[in-house]
Amino acid sequence: MATPTELGQSRYMQVTATIRAIMQRIQQIWRGSSAASIEDDLFGEAGAAIADAVVEGQLSVADAAQAYIAAQMAAQGGAALAEATLVASAFAGIAPDGGPLETLLFLPAIGVRRRLAAGMSPEEAMIGGLADMARYASTSISDTARSADQVAMAAHPNCVAYMRVVRLPACARCIILAGQIYPHSEGFLRHPNCDCQTLPLRENEWPGVATPEQLIEGMSERERRRVFTVAGARALEAGADPGQVVNARRGMDVAHIYGRRLQVTHEGATRRAVYGRSRDRAGDRMDRFAGQRFGEATSMRYSRSRNVPRLLPEEIFRVAEGRDHELRLLRRYGYIV
Incomplete structure (x- = not known):
């Protein structure tokens, strides 16, 4: 049986290998774009392909989280059986700050335009834009892996x-x-x-x-x-x-909601998403809203839960009172079943 350290190294390699593979695909897509048309490219098929690639990476690392935590618990002499099942799709399509992933992945186009305005050549501006895209994409996948690992930890009573x-x-x-x-x-x-x-x-x-x-x-x-x-x-x-x-950073920016400082996301809160479906069945009011694609409104065809914002996993851990409460909230917001 692998040791805990070896299991941790394997998990690290799995996440980094996923990021490398996704970045290779993003670089290939990026080569088909130009500084003159970067906004249209990222708003269109190229942007959709990049977003799909990052979502695929998020699903891959999230899907492996529960098996990793189970293996760690078994290697340390504990029970490998979890109390709940992690929902990998609940972590996909969300940026590290809780906003829409597609909006985050459109920001490199703004960076390219700013570099051109500063006097850089189109080639230099596109290289800088690719560096921005690599940072946003890799951070989104890494953050998903850590978040999914923590949710899987909460589902294991021995952890x-x-x-x-x-x-x-x-x-x-x-x-x-x-x-x-x-x-x-x-x-x-x-x-x-x-x-x-x-x-x-x-x-x-x-x-x-x-x-x-x-x-x-x-x-x-x-x-x-x-x-x-x-x-x-x-x-x-x-x-x-x-x-x-x-001077180490202690904490992250959060929003003021319901009189408290809470980290929330509206991603995954539509009727088609795991969390959104559960809120719809519970009788929450659903408001029509314009979908967001790379920062621009699409149509009013979406419906989203009005009364209950979706807490991010780290916010659930911060406010929960004990493991049972954590599991209830993680189920309520669609991260486990």
């Missing part, structure tokens, strides 16, 4: 916590969090292009995971200066605490 695993190259904000253990329901701090991983735990102990000090020791002097700045690298060499050197 009590997770540890953050950081692999070089990494930024300073991630390095100082390496090896930290969090309750299974605590939100995962991340940034664009973050590929850090959650490793589920039965106990508050995980040997063999690199600490911030070990990661820093394994970096070259040039890499330490790039990540921590010259002054920060000098402070670390003098024995400074990495956590004091780096």
Whole structure:
């Protein structure tokens, strides 16, 4: 049987391999576009093909989450059987901030136009736009994998916590969090292009995971200066605490809804989606609204739940009072069945 560390490495490789495969497809699609027509291209067939590719990647990593967590629990001596089944489709089509994925994937067109206005050549502007697209696409897939892993953790009664695993190259904000253990329901701090991983735990102990000090020791002097700045690298060499050197981000922006700061999404809340269907059966009012495709309204053919916004998984973990409450909310919002 594979060890927990080996299982974590396999999950990491599965997610990164998925991202690489999707990025190869996106690059091929991008080559057929030009700076002069980029808005029309991303609003049309090219944009739809890119969005479909990213959704496919999201479905792939989400679908593998429950098997991964089950294998980890079995490797640690716990029961592999979960209390609920994860719904992979509930994680697809949603951007990391909870907005529509297609709107996020249209932003590179705006970036191309801004680069042209700044005097870049069309070739340079398109290279920059592709870099933007790669960042948005890869972050969306990575974030989906982490979110699905945490939901699968909640469905396993033996899983009590997770540890953050950081692999070089990494930024300073991630390095100082390496090896930290969090309750299974605590939100995962991340940034664009973050590929850090959650490793589920039965106990508050995980040997063999690199600490911030070990990661820093394994970096070259040039890499330490790039990540921590010259002054920060000098402070670390003098024995400074990495956590004091780096101003790590604590938390993310959220919306004010119902008098509370909640992270929500309207994605997946239509009558055709898992969550939307459940709310429709429950008798919620459904409002007609114009669909959004790459930031522009399409028609009024969609109906969406009016009374109950859809909470993101990390927000469910933040507000839930115990595991039973987590499972009820995850079921209510369509992430598990």
